[in-house]
Structures are given as C-alpha cells and as structure tokens.
Amino acid sequence: MDKVVFITGASSGIGLETAKLFQSKNWKVAATMRSPEKAADLQKIADVATFRLDVTDVDSIKSAIAGAIEKFGRVDAIVNNAGYGLVGPFEASTQEQIDRQFQTNVFGLMNVCREILPYFREQKRGTIVNVASMGGRITFPLYSLYHGTKWAVEGFSESLQYEVKEFGIKVKIVEPGPIKTDFYDRSMDLMKKEGLTAYDNFVARAMPNMQKAGETAPGGEVVAQVIYDAVTDDSWKMRYSANSAMILLARKLLPDSLFFALVRSSVLK
Secondary structure, X not given: OOOEEEEOOOOOHHHHHHHHHHHHOOOEEEEEEOOXXXXXXXXXXXXXXXXXOXXXXXXXXXXXXXXXXXXXXXXXXXXXXXXXXXXOOHHHOOHXXXXXXXXXXXXXXXXXXXXXXXXXXXXXXXXXXXEOOHHHOOOOOOOHHHHHHHHHHHHHHHHHHHHHHHHOEEEEEEEEOOOEOHHHOOOEEEOOOOOOOOOHHHHHHHHHHHHHHHHOOOEOHHHHHHHHHHHHOOOOOOEEEEOOHHHHHHHHHOOHHHHHHHHHHHHOO
C-alpha cells in the first residue's frame, strides 16, 4: 500500500527538496504551504498534491490534513519544516517580531502536532518529524530568539515522545547545520531599532562570517535525505544530525568556556 507524507513549508528549500525526494521513493506527498498557487512546478509532479496551510492558522491545518486524507486515503508521517530565522541583537527586537518568531517556529509546529495526534492515535501508528536545528542544542550570537524557538522544539519533542510511544507514534528530531537555502535570504528577518547603534560594530564583524557559513554549505537535499532516513527508520531513535554531527559532538565534549571561545573565534574574526 502506498505511504503518504505530509510536509509543511514545502514551497522552497528543505521542504521542497523533501517533497521531491519522497515522491522519487514512491511515496504520495501532501505538500503544504501558505501560497500553493506559487508552486506550479510542484503541482506538475505525479503523486504530489499541494494544500494551503499556515501553521499559525489552526483552521488551515485542519483543512489541509483532512484534504490530504481525502486525496490519498491516509497519512503515515508528518514533517514539520515550516519556519524562519529572526536575526540581530535582542535589544533591537520588537514584540511583534518576537511573537511572530515563536508563533511560526514553536506554536505553529505544536498546532500541527496537536491536530494530527488524534488521527495517528486512532490508527495506532505514525511518525512526526520536527525539523529543529543544531541551533536547538548550541547557540551563536545574534540568533537569541531563533535559538529560543529551536531549543523549545527540542524540549517539546523530547517530552512528547514519552507520551505517544504507547500508541505506536514515533517522534523524530532532525538537526540541520548550515544549509544553503533561502534561510540566509528570503526567510531571514533582521532586527534593527532606530537610534540603537551600540551593537553596530559587533554586527558588522559577526554577520559576514555567519552568512559565509550558509554560502559554502550543502543544499537542502542533504537534510531531505536525513528526513527520509528518519521517517523510514523503524527504530525509536529520536535525533538525526544533518551537516552538524561534528559541532554537536564538540558541544557535548567541550566545557562551556572552551566551546564559547571556539564560537567567538569563528564568528568574530
């Protein structure tokens, strides 16, 4: 029987690459995004159906899940990929920016999980893949709010897996490192505050080095492969790294003082 994957944020980057990879592996794909009309190329691929979904709009989540089940007859796995990066000195942030960052990266992901759980619980199986980040276990300057959301995703996912295991539901966390996607361009929101110049020198030194990591990184297909591996892994393994294994190992082995020094030397050259 054909299996079905439901992906959020599938219009570009990691989500788009994930949709294409699953389709190439003979899965049916429910590719969701805020503006399906902009995904004409994706809609032309066999066994891929697009649905409108805004993770901050619960009604749109319910509608997309129902639409996917009606179209394909089932959902076997959900990939929570939708998100974006809010970057800059925390002092420059506005309440609106903070709310949007958490509404999208944390509460939106939770909304999708809450809406699919009754269905997975009823069928006594299902896999939830939450795309976090290596930034859910380590930090870099100027990403305080983004890191706050990804650390929240890690904690939420780790606790959730205890609750749903008895229903045959697996919770997986994928932790990408630097990836060459529009995260460093279209999906990035830079925080600035009129009259606040105290951080200008720090930002001018750090941002080019942070951007360089994305420019020289592998593409989203690397993460797509890890997501596919996580979904098709029958074990109860929870965390999967993607271009991040070495730095996560360094964070685990090094004391804070050494790891922080390593980050400073890399970012503030």
